[in-house]
Amino acid sequence: MIETIPLPTTDDPVDHAFWQGCLDSQLLIQSCNDCGHVQHPPRAMCPMCQSMELGWNRASGMGTIWSYTIPHAPLLPAFAEIAPYIVAVIMPDDFPGLRIVGALADPGGNSIGGIDPGTVAIGMSVRLTFVQLVDDVALPCWFPAEAGITWEKEKQQ
């Protein structure tokens, strides 16, 4: 079993620009240069017009929680260390109909986790942050945009 967080490959021509954008603190959503269709995760081809001329649009970084879970043991060692943490499916506010998986993190992007699970709910507004895991991977994560959220991790009994 691996000790580290499993990482994405970042050198695939289909999504290299996405991961490069994350290093520049930008969340990029793939869009078709020919018909304008937007999609996530990125694909090799536009399913609406079969074009391979695909470009990128920057998301504002505001989103809404569509759903979430709180994983508990047994977990990979790297996730066991930070459990319980929250991983959500986020709807970026400026791309209606799109959903993107993202862990919740602290506003500074220091690490995944650190949020009291009791304060999170479906429909909550979240903001983008990036957690730099290794040189080529900054993971696009989210933190609650509302006031009154506590950041100290409270371990569930």
Add this chain to the structure above:
Amino acid sequence: MTGNAAFKDRTAIAGIGQTDFAKGLPETELQLACMAIRTALDDAGVDASEVDALGCFTQETTPEFEIARNLGFGELHYFSQVAHGGGAICGAIGQVAMAIALGIAKVGVVWRSRKRGDPSKRQWAGVQPRIEDHWKWSRPHGLSRPVDEVAIMMQRYMHDHGATREDLAAVALTQRAYANSNPDALMREKLVDMAAYMDARMIADPLCLFDNCLESDGAIAIVITSADHARDLRKPPVLIHAFSQGMTREHQLMTDYHGADPFRSSSGATADNLWRQSDIRPADIDVAQIYDAFSPLVLFSLENYGLCGRGEAAAFVAGGGMGPGGALPVNTSGGSLSEVYLHGANLVTEGVRQLRGMAANQVEGVETCLVSTCDSTPNGALVLRR
């Protein structure tokens, strides 16, 4: 004339076989497969030399040639493998049935042999340091196990429909009660009540321990032949009335969150094409065996197959609908949650036992059975009848 005349009722399940089910069995997966297949052939009254078709999972570790040369099969004329684990068993059976219906082969065997009792065999634990496939979009965020992926859907379902953990508990508790009167079930002696369910440790909120399938060892085999041949064999034939596989346009394996309506899963694609071919309607189904690696999949599948209205499955199960005497008894052997986890192969054998009238928790007057596979993957389903 309705239905798919080229396929419906032309083939039958003529035999079923299984090994002991346990947390740990001494035999290898090949030995277990051979034992289950030998039992299934004996159940049907078919000589091994008559077998000329095989169907299995891409995840099966026992190769076709080993199975054939160990059991003494005849020369093979059709063999296929179906991908996607829990989504595969009905596809494997349906494809062999198609080969028989078309006259390409005469007698087929489908099997699943698996030693998963050892926690080190968990697939998610084998993730590599770098992910190339679609899981790169979720696993680095800590959505690392199938239970996490399904929990996301259940949390949203509860939000959309006002369902509660107490509602969901009915799936696990009903199936456990069935297992308590099934002598073959791994959990035959382990009682669980609502208090134990609500106190159980969380695995991926809102799913607790009892919402997860068992980790177990065992093997199951199924013998398929033409309906005409099956009528001359040892046991009453269980006819394969309708079959489809299914995958939605926007499907993404397990993390199927990106389509226009994530709750219209690949089960919806299977169901539409299954009922198109079937003379038997959803309301005519007497008993259902619904894939249940995680308890929410039962709710989602009941709705996608049209057995419950959208958003109504939680209230249906909480009201006793899937239990003994309910409107639609479901997973009457205890299923993957409480009988054994063999990627849903035990749901097929339980469907056959119900239609033969010899199940441990026999539903009275069963004429029809739906068998489904994993709601979160590309999948398939069968309508079986007497």
